[in-house]
Amino acid sequence: MSRNTVVTLRRAVEPMSAPKISVVIPTYNEAKNLPHVFGLLSDDLHEVIVVDGHSVDGTIEVARALRPDVKVVHQNRRGKGNAMACGFAAVTGDIVVMLDADGSADPREIERFVEALLSGADFAKGTRFANGGGSADITRLRAWGNRWLNRAANLLFGTRYTDLCYGYNAFWSGILPTLELDATDRPQTTRLWGDGFEIETIINTRVAKAGLRIVEVPSFEFERLHGQSNLNTWRDGLRVLRALAVERFNGVSSQGRRPALDAAAAIPSPRSAIRSATRSAELLEARGA
Numbered sequence: 001m002s003r004n005t006v007v008t009l010r011r012a013v014e015p016m017s018a019p020k021i022s023v024v025i026p027t028y029n030e031a032k033n034l035p036h037v038f039g040l041l042s043d044d045l046h047e048v049i050v051v052d053g054h055s056v057d058g059t060i061e062v063a064r065a066l067r068p069d070v071k072v073v074h075q076n077r078r079g080k081g082n083a084m085a086c087g088f089a090a091v092t093g094d095i096v097v098m099l100d101a102d103g104s105a106d107p108r109e110i111e112r113f114v115e116a117l118l119s120g121a122d123f124a125k126g127t128r129f130a131n132g133g134g135s136a137d138i139t140r141l142r143a144w145g146n147r148w149l150n151r152a153a154n155l156l157f158g159t160r161y162t163d164l165c166y167g168y169n170a171f172w173s174g175i176l177p178t179l180e181l182d183a184t185d186r187p188q189t190t191r192l193w194g195d196g197f198e199i200e201t202i203i204n205t206r207v208a209k210a211g212l213r214i215v216e217v218p219s220f221e222f223e224r225l226h227g228q229s230n231l232n233t234w235r236d237g238l239r240v241l242r243a244l245a246v247e248r249f250n251g252v253s254s255q256g257r258r259p260a261l262d263a264a265a266a267i268p269s270p271r272s273a274i275r276s277a278t279r280s281a282e283l284l285e286a287r288g289a
Helices: 003-010 034-039 059-066 080-089 107-118 140-157 173-179 199-209 233-249 270-288
Strands: 021-027 047-052 071-074 095-098 123-127 169-172 213-218 260-262
Touching: 021 080, 021 107, 034 059, 047 059, 047 080, 059 071, 071 080, 080 199, 095 107, 095 173, 107 123, 107 169, 107 213, 140 199, 140 233, 169 173, 169 199, 173 199, 199 233
Parallel strands: 021 047, 021 095, 047 071, 123 213, 213 260
Antiparallel strands: 095 169, 123 169
């Protein structure tokens, strides 16, 4: 997909109307966490898509009780990457938000990501390492590994990412074809490239290879509320490193352009705050019209 196509799709949203926001939430046994996450979601979202990996704790039932209009999608293979691909395939809104179900990401930050997109970004990348961001969950070892993986990614793809291994992102749905993710139904035993936790690295590198405008958005990561994370520092770190190597040379989404990463956008300025407030007022007025 060309940059011109992305711009055209983005401008298809009327300037004075609020974009339709689709929130995609992958789940696997997250019944205890959903009340907290859903409780912080805005009521005026276009759709909330829960992509379930065959939970056995009543996750789907809890989701439907909390939000009767929730759209439930069953992933057709295993892994977070497959869940995200299946969720993206069900999106009907203008903006896609990637949100974890464990309570680590704050749904109230969605408006920051939307503002970045309305201000001209194609892809809003969450970062814990900018002013206004942070983490109560990351260990020193994971932070150290993230820094080195950031350096590798920036060297290989010409980016200026500050937080490669963070999955809270938002983007215009018009760029979905650029990601080239496979949501087709396959046997459960089949695991395709991108089906696992490498999905976030794959998305970050593919938007960079496509030359899209990337803006980093400060975000705070909380500790998981209930249950245990499936993350493994060394295993998943090596998986991310492999993803960087594979994506550098596989040609997917590559269009020969350098990505435009607006690093300064991660640090709000008084002027941007005024623009944000003005835009928010316009959106509220439009909703009330």
